[in-house]
Amino acid sequence: MKREIRIDPVTRIEGHAKITIYLDEKGKVEDAHFHVPELRGFEAFCVGRTLWEMPSLTARICGICPISHILASAKAGDAVLAVRVPETATLLRRLMNLGQIVQSHALSFFYLSAPDLLLGWDSDPAARNVFGLWEKDPDLTRRAIRLRSFGQQIIERLGGKRIHPAWAVPGGVNQPLTSDDHHWIAENLPEAIDTIRFTLDLFKSSFVNTEMQGVLGEFPSLYMGLVAADGTWEHYSGGLRIVDQDGKILADQLDPAHYPDVIGEASEAWSYLKFPYYKPLGYPQGMYRVGPLGRINVCDRFGTPLADAELEEFRSHGSPSGRVLDYHYARLIEILAALERIERLLKDERILGTRIRAEAGINALEGVGVHEAPRGTLFHHYWVDEDGVIQRVNLIVSTGQNNLAMNRTVREIASAYIKGGSLSEGILNRVEGGIRAFDPCLSCSVHAVGRMPLELELLGPDGRVLDTVTRG
């Protein structure tokens, strides 16, 4: 008899999702769907507001990655104003984005996923959290909290508050960096670098080159991310690069504003989350991955010594990597790279400048803002009238771009671990863990108010629900 298993809601992710696993008559996995049942809204209700409100409005999409939306929105505003953003403002926006990468990656790895990795997939679900991590390794937990706090402090010191700072605006930013804050960041940077190097060593000794490295599946796909003109890892500007499963560059230095030429958006009746794909290969063959694994697979180098040494070691295990667990490996390397970039920015005396905003009126009726959010490439595309009133909005967020790959991941893990239709909490947690590796932000990707429960359903061939497991 055919059966269907649903995990609803998926836990320890940002937002609300459920997973359905379809079994055939023999109890083997036939298919799997990662559903996002949240409703979207921001693209619709931003219409009629002004361009200058957009950074603050779109920041409200999410409480975890508001900085990503503020920066993408401000960049789209730059394009509409057709201004050259002052150098200091660009450096400060870069600093803010690097702080965001550090705090968001630290949250994803230490708080949400490390309990699975360090306590075990089959450990007590009640202990698979930051408190369980504390019991297992108090020193690591203390370091993790301080590392995330370091990233948050950069945001707070630049923007005035950690969440939803009204700081980046079309044309620049509205507050410079003070000498005191510059000093604080520089003083605390060495501890942050020490923590991430310690964590990378721990991760590599536990997972790399072990059978655990394949625990979340491995499959080919395309990869996409921004790179600098010379192919160096980039997070704020640069051009789009897309590589295939063999590392062959399919497209390079694409102007991000021309994303519709290469990215199509499909939809399915069973999810509110869109399915972006690489247009030349069609849907769904054009599946690509973004985020830490996407970026590390497309760049030539990080351009900083410690991260480049880690990149060389990462690639010694096969490049590009299609292993889902390597999202975590890449995430840790990116934290190190971000910290090195912060160090470099602090040494640039222009960062303490006070010319931080270019003022202008509406000089273009359309603008695209793109940068690398922690979870992947983020696109804000606005159309305005002569008064700067928003006429249309298109947002393509990282989580949506990983949608096809997340569905494939669920299918891979379920096929590997679910035999004869038998289930255990540990198997369900592996399926969820595969999703968690992508660090999906569903509040962003469907532009909805986020909730975070999880449900699993088992259905018969006639669609009848045979069993349901609900958490949260």
Place this chain on the structure above:
Amino acid sequence: MDFVIGIGNTLRRDDGVAARVIASLPPVPNVAALAVHQLTPELTLRLCDASRVLFVDAHCHDHEIALQRIAPAPAPVGSVHALSQQDLLGLTVELCGRAPHGWVLSIPGYDFEFGETLSDRTHAHLDAAIEAVVQWMRRQGGEVKMQGGRNEEAS
């Protein structure tokens, strides 16, 4: 150093009452006030060396303003998105070996739907809540007198 930490979302009507209280507080030496959406583990870093902490939060039970002493949870179990005040103090004990003395001032909320304004009923409690927090901030010992509310202090 003492801390006053207001908890809540200003876009969810009465849930934002604590942020209103924090914004209305006068400066008091050696007391820091901050408003947060939710309690997160990073706050332990601020509380490690603090003497006292007062959490201000909206509650949805139908009783008046209440000031309560709280103790650290012996075995904190919250998630990173939803730490209770007791969990946060418990985590502070775990990470720092100690935690500040804790209080919670809860203010009744009646409407938690979308919106940036308080309901009339919660707004009516605002002045008394601010006064209670100011008393707590200035207190060097002795009982905090509540106006029209409940004081469940153990001191």
